[in-house]
Amino acid sequence: MIETLKNTIDYLSTPTISFTVITAIFPFVFPPTDWFDRINRKLKIDKLWTNTGGFIQFILITGFFVLGYQDPNFKIILMKGDNFPIVLMVYSMAFFTWYAMKKSYINDARLDEGKKPMEYHDPEDKVLVWPDLVYIEFICLILFMVFLIVWSILVPAPLEEPANPAATPNPSKAPWYFLGLQEMLVYFDPWLAGVIFPTLIIVGMCAIPYIDINKKGDGYYSFKERRVGYFIFMYGWVVLWVYLIIIGTFFRGPNWNFFGPFEYWDPHKLEVLNNVNLSEYFWVIGLGQPLPSNILLRESIGFLVTGIYLFVLPVLLAKTVLKKMYEAYGPTRYTFLMILGLTMLALPIKMYLRWFFNLKYIIGIPEWFFNI
Amino acid sequence: MKLTKEEKQSLIQAKSETDWYSICDEIKSKRNGIYPNYLAREILEIFNNKFPVDKYKDLSFGQIINRKSFLNWLTLGWLAFAGATGGFFTVIIRFLFPNVLFEPPQSFKIGFPNDFEAGKVDLRFKKSHNVWIVRDDEKIIALSTVCTHLGCTPNWLEADRKFKCPCHGSGFRSSGMHFEGPAPRPLERYRIVLSNDGQILVDKTKKFNYEKGEWNRSESFLKV
Ligand code: FES
Numbered sequence: 264m265i266e267t268l269k270n271t272i273d274y275l276s277t278p279t280i281s282f283t284v285i286t287a288i289f290p291f292v293f294p295p296t297d298w299f300d301r302i303n304r305k306l307k308i309d310k311l312w313t314n315t316g317g318f319i320q321f322i323l324i325t326g327f328f329v330l331g332y333q334d335p336n337f338k339i340i341l342m343k344g345d346n347f348p349i350v351l352m353v354y355s356m357a358f359f360t361w362y363a364m365k366k367s368y369i370n371d372a373r374l375d376e377g378k379k380p381m382e383y384h385d386p387e388d389k390v391l392v393w394p395d396l397v398y399i400e401f402i403c404l405i406l407f408m409v410f411l412i413v414w415s416i417l418v419p420a421p422l423e424e425p426a427n428p429a430a431t432p433n434p435s436k437a438p439w440y441f442l443g444l445q446e447m448l449v450y451f452d453p454w455l456a457g458v459i460f461p462t463l464i465i466v467g468m469c470a471i472p473y474i475d476i477n478k479k480g481d482g483y484y485s486f487k488e489r490r491v492g493y494f495i496f497m498y499g500w501v502v503l504w505v506y507l508i509i510i511g512t513f514f515r516g517p518n519w520n521f522f523g524p525f526e527y528w529d530p531h532k533l534e535v536l537n538n539v540n541l542s543e544y545f546w547v548i549g550l551g552q553p554l555p556s557n558i559l560l561r562e563s564i565g566f567l568v569t570g571i572y573l574f575v576l577p578v579l580l581a582k583t584v585l586k587k588m589y590e591a592y593g594p595t596r597y598t599f600l601m602i603l604g605l606t607m608l609a610l611p612i613k614m615y616l617r618w619f620f621n622l623k624y625i626i627g628i629p630e631w632f633f634n635i
Numbered sequence: 636m637k638l639t640k641e642e643k644q645s646l647i648q649a650k651s652e653t654d655w656y657s658i659c660d661e662i663k664s665k666r667n668g669i670y671p672n673y674l675a676r677e678i679l680e681i682f683n684n685k686f687p688v689d690k691y692k693d694l695s696f697g698q699i700i701n702r703k704s705f706l707n708w709l710t711l712g713w714l715a716f717a718g719a720t721g722g723f724f725t726v727i728i729r730f731l732f733p734n735v736l737f738e739p740p741q742s743f744k745i746g747f748p749n750d751f752e753a754g755k756v757d758l759r760f761k762k763s764h765n766v767w768i769v770r771d772d773e774k775i776i777a778l779s780t781v782c783t784h785l786g787c788t789p790n791w792l793e794a795d796r797k798f799k800c801p802c803h804g805s806g807f808r809s810s811g812m813h814f815e816g817p818a819p820r821p822l823e824r825y826r827i828v829l830s831n832d833g834q835i836l837v838d839k840t841k842k843f844n845y846e847k848g849e850w851n852r853s854e855s856f857l858k859v
Contacts, residue, residue, distance in 0.1 A: 383672075384671075384672060384673075427762075430762075430788070431787045431788040431789075431790070431801050431802070432801065433790055433801035434801045434802075435787055435801040435802045445802070445803065448784070448785065448802075448803050448817065449803045449804060449816070449817055450817065451817065452817070452819060453784065453785050457785070517801065518790075518792075518799040518800075518801060518804060519800070519801060519802065519803055519804030519816075520804065530792075531792070531794055531795070533795055536806070536814075536815035536816070537814055537815060538814065538815050538816065623817070623819075624819065627819060629783075629819045629820035629846040630846050630847065632819075634819045
């Protein structure tokens with residue numbers, strides 16, 4: 264019984280399945296439109312954000328870790344000093360999402376009834392920053408220091424043998440907070456995944472207040488006032504960052520192969536892959552001729568696809584589906600939003616292309632170190 | 636409970652601040668000492684209308700320094716700043732130069748062609764010189780051990796007959812050709828020639844890249 268459960272979990276955690284399932288479920292959990300919202304309420308998914316719902320989430324996560332701890336393979340991963348923060352992260356992320364969503368749903372319901380949000384009446388007993396707040400902060404600081412010290416005594420830092428350029432540990436994992444980046448590097452060239460994307464993530468987060476200028480929802484928790492923004496952000500954060508960290512920690516084994524959480528990390532696990540560039544698909548497989556020697560001609564199809572994706576698609580959207588949004592946002596804001604959004608979306612797109620078509624690079628010019 | 640008309644009136648007519656506060660206390664005591672937000676907002680509004688604050692009243696510019704002492708202080712400050720920064724950068728730049736420098740020679744002999752078995756990947760020079768020596772039926776090549784994706788060192792898996800990178804999973808054939816994972820180009824090859832005494836000489840200063848069409852150049856492999 265436990266074995267079947269484990270095998271099912273192993274099976275479900277293959278990225279093709281788990282990533283697809285999470286992506287498909289996501290809009291129902293954080294509904295961006297009325298239609299999703301109706302289904303969300305019909306299926307009572309909104310009950311996740313009540314006390315009972317929070318409790319159930321807590322039990323499920325804990326259950327998974329307890330079950331995992333019983334398993335010899337998963338226990339090794341779980342007990343690595345490096346991975347402890349990730350367990351903490353899973354809990355804290357679930358908690359803060361739950362907390363914010365709970366408050367938002369309460370406020371949304373109040374606003375529907377024509378009342379003011381909770382925060383408007385909330386601090387009946389206002390306290391002073393000094394001393395009340397500063398004291399609380401100070402106590403938190405001390406408690407946290409104690410926690411860090413106890414932790415660092417109980418769990419020794421995972422020091423390994425002296426660095427040796429000839430022996431890279433297998434698998435070689437970045438620090439836990441960079442595992443999302445490392446996962447992106449599997450699908451993209453280093454200059455994109457290591458330079459452009461991180462920069463855009465940071466710039467994009469700084470830009471949120473300038474892009475989203477909806478004044479409603481300022482100063483109080485609310486989901487409804489900015490549900491599309493909330494959905495996009497949560498997808499980028501939970502799925503494209505946190506989930507990739509979880510994949511990198513728990514599901515990536517020797518030779519950077521995928522392993523289910525309860526699977527043995529066999530360094531000889533063989534995964535037959537043969538990655539092909541788009542140019543080869545087009546010229547060699549599609550047209551049955553050798554690759555043209557002119558680089559630009561060879562990659563023309565890749566340039567075309569990328570060009571359409573980045574420059575034609577936003578214009579088309581602005582004329583059709585997103586017409587209202589374009590009018591509300593104006594050209595500058597819309598362009599920025601599109602650049603950020605499309606680069607974000609490029610990650611799942613590229614992941615799927617790799618998984619299903621073994622596609623390596625859409626534009627692949629190793630001669631110029633330019634690969635997309 | 637909101638302010639009543641009379642309370643409002645009495646607040647507006649308060650003569651001094653002391654007066655004002657006693658009225659406030661009275662208002663609070665009527666509500667059992669509870670002083671909720673909306674009430675505070677109301678009272679504050681009246682207060683602001685009644686006693687507009689002059690923000691600049693208390694601001695004065697201490698003692699005025701004259702031009703000469705200002706210049707003196709400025710010079711002193713700048714000198715101190717320049718000294719500190721200069722010292723800081725000296726230390727940093729010194730730090731960039733290692734105390735001991737160990738670099739293996741860039742070209743080295745690895746033995747005679749018959750020391751290498753056909754169809755085998757030789758790992759002996761991986762640690763000392765970062766090259767793999769691969770011999771197949773017709774030639775010997777020297778492969779760089781640097782993954783062309785982001786520079787990790789792949790492992791040779793004899794069973795699968797491939798180099799597999801532990802960082803993002805790139806795979807290379809024994810010829811150095813890339814076939815899986817994100818690596819955009821094959822492993823680089825080094826110059827390899829026979830020296831006068833019949834030993835093989837590997838020269839790492841000269842590289843041959845497949846994507847530039849250099850793999851069929853004369854010294855990129857050694858015919859056997
Ligand atoms: S460094 Fe080898 S696969 Fe990324």
